[in-house]
Amino acid sequence: MHRKRILLIVGGGIAAYKSLDLVRRLKERGARVRAILTKAGAEFVTPLSLSVLCEEKAFTDLFDLKDEAEIGHIRLSRDADLVVVAPATADLLAKMAHGLAGDLATAVLLATDKPVLVAPAMNVRMWEHAATKRNVVRLKEDGIYFVGPGEGEMACGEYGPGRMAEPAEIVEAVAGLLVGGAENLRVLSRTALGPSLRGKRVIVTSGPTHEPVDPVRYLANRSSGKQGHALARAAATLGAEVTLVTGPVSLEDPAGVSVVKVETAEQMLAAALAALPADIAICAAAVADWRAAEEAGQKIKKRESGTTLKLARNPDILATLSALGANRPQLVIGFAAETENVVANAVAKRTAKGADWIVANDVRPETGIMGGDRTKVQLVTASGVEDWPAMSKDEMAERLLSRASEAILKLRPAAE
Ligand code: C5P
Numbered sequence: 150m151h152r153k154r155i156l157l158i159v160g161g162g163i164a165a166y167k168s169l170d171l172v173r174r175l176k177e178r179g180a181r182v183r184a185i186l187t188k189a190g191a192e193f194v195t196p197l198s199l200s201v202l203c204e205e206k207a208f209t210d211l212f213d214l215k216d217e218a219e220i221g222h223i224r225l226s227r228d229a230d231l232v233v234v235a236p237a238t239a240d241l242l243a244k245m246a247h248g249l250a251g252d253l254a255t256a257v258l259l260a261t262d263k264p265v266l267v268a269p270a271m272n273v274r275m276w277e278h279a280a281t282k283r284n285v286v287r288l289k290e291d292g293i294y295f296v297g298p299g300e301g302e303m304a305c306g307e308y309g310p311g312r313m314a315e316p317a318e319i320v321e322a323v324a325g326l327l328v329g330g331a332e333n334l335r336v337l338s339r340t341a342l343g344p345s346l347r348g349k350r351v352i353v354t355s356g357p358t359h360e361p362v363d364p365v366r367y368l369a370n371r372s373s374g375k376q377g378h379a380l381a382r383a384a385a386t387l388g389a390e391v392t393l394v395t396g397p398v399s400l401e402d403p404a405g406v407s408v409v410k411v412e413t414a415e416q417m418l419a420a421a422l423a424a425l426p427a428d429i430a431i432c433a434a435a436v437a438d439w440r441a442a443e444e445a446g447q448k449i450k451k452r453e454s455g456t457t458l459k460l461a462r463n464p465d466i467l468a469t470l471s472a473l474g475a476n477r478p479q480l481v482i483g484f485a486a487e488t489e490n491v492v493a494n495a496v497a498k499r500t501a502k503g504a505d506w507i508v509a510n511d512v513r514p515e516t517g518i519m520g521g522d523r524t525k526v527q528l529v530t531a532s533g534v535e536d537w538p539a540m541s542k543d544e545m546a547e548r549l550l551s552r553a554s555e556a557i558l559k560l561r562p563a564a565e
Contacts, residue, residue, distance in 0.1 A: 150324060151179035156229035156263075158254045159199065161189020163304040164236040164270035164313035169194060171235055171316040172202040178320060183229070184208065187254045189238070210252040222253055226261035231326060234258070236270035236313045239281050245293070246284035264326055266294040268319050273309030289386050289547070296322035296544070325538045325548070346554045347388035350427040352478070353381040354434035354466060356396035358414045362458065363445035367412075372435035373520045374398035376484075376542045380431050381406045383546035387554060392424035396434060413440065414463035421466055429553050430478040432467040432504075435486065439463060471503030479557050480505050482549070485529075486512040486519070495529045505556075506530050508549065528552075 155175055159168045172182050184199045184207040191209060199207035208225065226232070234241060234254075241254070245267075250256040258265065267288070275281055276298060289295065297314030314322070355377020359367040374395055381393040382403040391406040394417055402408045409420045414436045421430070439460035449456065467483040483504040485495040488511070495509030507529040512519045525539040528549070537545070 150175070153180045153230045154228060155180050155182050155323065156225065156232045156257070156261075157182055157184045157203075158232065158234045158241075158257070159184060159186045159190040159194065160234060160236050160238040160241045160254070160270075161187055161192055162236040162238050162270045162313070163193065165190050165193035167313060167316055168235050169198060169202055171233075171319055172199065174316050174320045175323065176202070178324070180323070183225075185225070185254050185257060186210070187241070187252065189240075208253060210254060222256045223260050225253075226257040226263070229261070229263055231323060232258065232261050232263055232265045233268070233319065233323065234265065235268035235319055237267040239269075239271045239275040239278075242267065242269060242281065242284045242288065246287045246291075264292075264294060266296060266319075266322055266326060268296050268314045268322075269298045269311070270313030271298075271311050272303060272305050273307050273311040276311040277309070286386060290388065292551075294322070294326060295547075321538060321540065322544070325540055325544070346384060346429075346550065349389045349429065349554070349557065350424075351381075351384040351389040351391045351429045351431065351550075352394065352421055352424045352427045352470075353377055353384065353391065353431045354394045354417055354421060354436070355381065356398040357435050358396045358417055358437045358463075359412045360414065360437045360440035360463070361412075361444045362441045363447065363449045365448050368437050368439065368441070369397075370435050370437060371519055372396075372398075374400050374434075375520070375522065376524065376546070377431075377433035378403055379542045379546035380433055380549065383543070383550040384429070384431075386547070387550055389429075389550075392420075392427075394420040394424065394434070396436075413437075414466070415440075418464045418466045418469060421470060425473075425476055425478075427478045428557055429480045429482070430470045431482045431549075431553075432470070433484050434466070436466060437463055465502065467504055468502045471505075480553055482506045482508065482553065485509045488513045492527055492529070492534055495527065496534070499529050508545075 159165050175182050182203050184203050186209050188210045196207040196209050244255045250259040299312045300310045301312045356374030357370045357372040359369045361367050378400050381391050384391045385405040393406050394409045411417045411420050440463050442459035442461040471481045481504045485498045485507050487494045491509050491511045495507045499507040509527045518524050524542050524545050526537050528535045
């Protein structure tokens with residue numbers, strides 16, 4: 150993030166003290182930080198401490214004619230490459246969602262044409278209130294990026310989601326919005342999350358499959374379904390009509406998604422085909438490659454010597470959807486979980502399966518990706534390979550879906 154200009158808006162919450170650490174960490178990574186402190190924010194940290202750390206005057210909400218004449222809120226909002234709101238209080242999120250602009254911070258947020266990243270921080274009840282939920286959905290549709298909140302003990306003594314993401318995590322999220330190599334660093338366009346998927350149909354496969362061997366045994370794998378379910382959730386958040394075809398997992402059904410539960414690869418394929426037509430298909434399931442050639446009618450008995458299990462190949466759902474012709478979704482996305490030569494295998498898989506994009510990840514046990522909450526992927530498209538920073542599976546899902554929505558708008562503009 151060398152020389153990138155970050156405008157940090159500090160809202161009024163106890164987490165504001167962490168924003169001082171955030172400034173320090175962003176500056177350590179080479180960013181230039183300018184700060185705006187809301188009136189409530191100034192109850193928690195002082196303009197002086199922020200200006201010292203930023204090495205520049207911190208702007209406050211006090212209507213200062215001199216500031217306005219020298220720089221103005223419009224320029225303040227446009228001079229930045231990225232606007233970060235941390236902490237973003239329930240009040241600030243509500244004002245942003247409704248386009249209010251009664252003070253400097255909200256006026257800047259309404260005037261900016263730059264990407265905005267918010268780090269919510271509030272009491273768990275406020276975070277879970279229907280009004281905040283509505284505002285968050287609206288802001289995501291508007292293309293606002295979110296980092297956190299995390300879950301844990303809160304300053305008010307309660308426990309749950311609402312804690313502001315740690316400064317290191319916010320810095321990672323900022324880095325995640327900066328794409329391209331050192332030579333050509335740019336910030337993702339504001340529209341990257343922008344175009345909503347309202348009216349679009351999305352099919353997601355998720356989880357493992359269970360292939361019966363006999364009435365009590367099955368072949369399976371370690372997939373948790375976390376990534377697939379996160380993708381379905383993200384697509385629904387962007388307004389899509391989502392069918393999630395899932396193998397056996399111990400996850401809750403995502404809200405607002407129609408969930409089809411299956412066991413085997415053959416059932417998964419049938420359910421995916423039954424969910425057509427779709428604009429986007431994302432095959433995130435870890436489908437078993439083989440099934441028992443014949444399912445034994447009775448439990449197979451132990452034998453003295455080893456017994457041999459005959460296997461048959463399962464259908465490939467990704468390849469089948471990619472080869473559909475007229476009924477093919479506009480954008481077909483597959484995953485490549487690899488333990489070696491990750492990118493080379495993913496590039497080859499894209500062509501072999503006829504998919505548009507492949508999301509590659511390294512699932513060696515030491516990466517903790519399989520079954521974990523975080524991931525680190527490369528996106529392989531026809532135009533090359535993008536290395537994405539480490540992030541949560543939810544964030545990866547949101548980012549992938551926003552890219553997908555952008556892509557399908559380009560593929561079939563306006564006419565609809
Ligand atoms: O060939 P491999 O299993 O590594 O390919 C992974 C990709 O293909 C994933 O997107 C997975 O969901 C999909 N796949 C599938 N049906 C199969 C095997 C894999 O859809 N039978």
